[in-house]
Amino acid sequence: MGLFAPLNPLLAPWPRVRVWVIGASYGIGAATAQELLRAGARVAISARSEDKLRAVAAGDPRALIAPLDFTQGSDVAAAWERIRAEWGGCDLVLIVAGTHKEIRAWELNEAEADALLEVNLNGPIATVAAVLPGLLAQGTGAIGIVSSVAGYRGLPKALIYGASKAGLINFTETLYLDLQPRGFGVYLINPGFVATPLTEKNQFNMPHLITADEAAQEIIAGIERGDFEIHFPRAFTRQLKFLRLLPYRLYFAAVRKATGL
Ligand SMILES: NC(=O)c1ccc[n+]([C@@H]2O[C@H](COP(=O)([O-])OP(=O)(O)OC[C@H]3O[C@@H](n4cnc5c(N)ncnc54)[C@H](OP(=O)(O)O)[C@@H]3O)[C@@H](O)[C@H]2O)c1
Structure with missing residues (x-):
């Protein structure tokens, strides 16, 4: 493979592509589905809130509404079967759903940690496990997983969120190593701060905050380029990628200075 060749196979033009977006009732997933x-x-389009999914679809005949809780294996299996039955296959599964809760060390409790890991880590992994046999049988297809730059390294207030996203980054990298040689696409999507219901409750200044529509455009452009890691906005993610290279002493000092925590 050439040094600048895309890491993923290029998809057909969008009118020939069948996409399943999980976590599409509001936020980044809804904006991506609409785009x-x-x-x-x-x-x-899938998520738990059927009424919101209907609003996202806005009557578009190319939209298929498949409500589910993606932490429930039977929901995911039933929706996957229905989608493939209606379309005769599916080319791209985008797992966007996730949740967030600030947790600091002194607030840690097992029940809250489990709940966050269930949605942010077990949900995506179980969904991949459910769709992979069908994709492998089809012989082509792609999976995109939304993680976060919060998974790059430890950050204050992200005690479990960061761990879930770091786990998801590692999972997606390994998925790529296994599936790319077989011709499947795997995208790792790492957004910076995006204005959605998830970040609405944040009390701190969010540098380089972008809109959900901008995030959707970045995701789609990254998939069109065949990128593996789709990270944005670049002005912010480049800084975080640099911080990732620092030895701990410098990294911890830089994070304390930037966050005041
Ligand atoms: N916003 C940011 O700044 C940011 C930054 C980095 C990464 N991310 C990641 O990007 C993803 C989307 O974030 P967002 O900001 O758009 O979040 P959001 O506004 O909270 O939207 C989350 C979406 O996931 C769905 N969802 C949540 N739990 C679900 C479940 N159990 N089953 C099915 N669907 C479920 C929600 O729909 P229902 O409630 O209807 O089920 C909703 O459609 C998340 O993985 C998040 O961690 C966000």
Whole structure:
């Protein structure tokens, strides 16, 4: 493979692509689903809130509404079967769903940690486990997983959130190593701060905050380029990638200075 060749196979033009977006009732997933519909793709949209999914679809005949709780294996299996039955296959599964809760060391309790890991780590892994046999049988397809730059290294207030996202980054890297030689696409999507219901409750200044529509455009452009890691906004993620290289002494000092925590 050439040094500048895309790490993932390029998809067909959007009007020929069937996409399943999980976590599409609001926030980044909803914006991505709407942008994909505008681009002409067929888009199955899933999350728990059926009314919100209907609003996202806005009556578009290329939208397929498949409500589910992605932490429930039977929900995911039933939706996957229905989507493939209606479309005869699926080319791209985008796992966007996730949640957030600030936790500091002195607030840590097992029940809250389990709940966060269930949605942010076990949910995506179980979903991949559910869809992979079908994709492998199809012989082509791609999976995109939304993690976060919060998974790069430890950050204050992200005691479990960061761990879930670091786990998801590692999982997605390993998925790529296994699936890329077989011709499947795997995308690791690492957003910086995006204005959505998830970040609405943040009390701190969020540097380089972008809109959900901007995030959706970044995700779609990254997939079109065949990138492995789709990270944005670059002005912010470049800084974090640099911090990732620092030895701990310098990294911890830089984080304390930047956050005041
Ligand atoms: N916003 C940011 O700054 C930011 C930054 C980095 C990474 N991320 C990541 O990007 C992803 C999307 O974030 P967001 O800001 O758009 O979040 P959001 O506004 O809270 O939206 C989350 C979406 O996930 C769905 N969801 C949550 N739990 C679910 C479940 N158990 N089953 C099915 N769907 C579920 C929600 O729908 P229902 O409630 O209807 O189920 C909603 O559609 C998350 O993985 C998040 O960690 C966000």
